[in-house]
Amino acid sequence: MTIDTDNRQTLAYDEDIIIRVVERTAAFAGCADDTEVSVSIVGNEEMRSLNREYREIDAPTDVLSFPQDGAVLGDIVISLEKAVEQAKEYGHGIERELGFLTAHGMLHLLGYDHEDEDSEREMFAAQEEILKHDRKHD
Numbered sequence: 389m390t391i392d393t394d395n396r397q398t399l400a401y402d403e404d405i406i407i408r409v410v411e412r413t414a415a416f417a418g419c420a421d422d423t424e425v426s427v428s429i430v431g432n433e434e435m436r437s438l439n440r441e442y443r444e445i446d447a448p449t450d451v452l453s454f455p456q457d458g459a460v461l462g463d464i465v466i467s468l469e470k471a472v473e474q475a476k477e478y479g480h481g482i483e484r485e486l487g488f489l490t491a492h493g494m495l496h497l498l499g500y501d502h503e504d505e506d507s508e509r510e511m512f513a514a515q516e517e518i519l520k521h522d523r524k525h526d
Contacts (some may be wrong), residue, residue, distance in 0.1 A: 389416050390424040391405060393494040399468045405483045406466075406490050410435065412518050413494035426463040427490065435467035451489040453496035464493035484519075486508070491515045 393403055404428075410425050430438075432448035440446045450470040454464040466489050474517050475485040495511055502508035 389419065389420060391401055392424070392426045394428040395424065396428060396434065396439050397451065397468055399431075399472065400430065400485055401468055401471075401486060405487050409487045409490040409518065410494055412521070413491055413498070414461075416514065416518050417494075420459065422459045424460045425494070426521075428465045429468050429491075432467050432469040435465065435470065438465060451493045453493045455497045455499075461494075462497040464490065466490065466493065466496065487519050488515065491518045 389411060391407055395401075406427055406429075410427065414423055427453075435448040435450075435452070438452055439449045440478070443449075443453065448467050448470055450467055452465045453462060454465075458523065466486065467487075467499065471485045471489055472482055475482045478485070492511075492515060495514055500507070500514060502511050502512040
């Protein structure tokens, strides 16, 4: 598996959690060894711009996923500023929030969604299974 990371902001974070969760999600889904994923870490302004362009929502969001076909699974974009805000709001560490957002983005690349109760339940159960090994970061 090839994981390309691109840090486009200045806040510090542990890249290892992102790599671990991408690899664990790929294993969970049975992805081929030649699968490629890109993860970009951005600030709220860049995320707001992407959200406006691709979803017509003029506000920053926490994670966006851009699926592709073939060996290139797609691109995940995470706002680290939003992740920090949400970690504080939910009362857990930034590593847990980054793990959650990475798993969430990966599952979207794999075709999961949360448009209705059943699909949401399935997606969140998959996230829990993927993240259960990182509970030390709660």
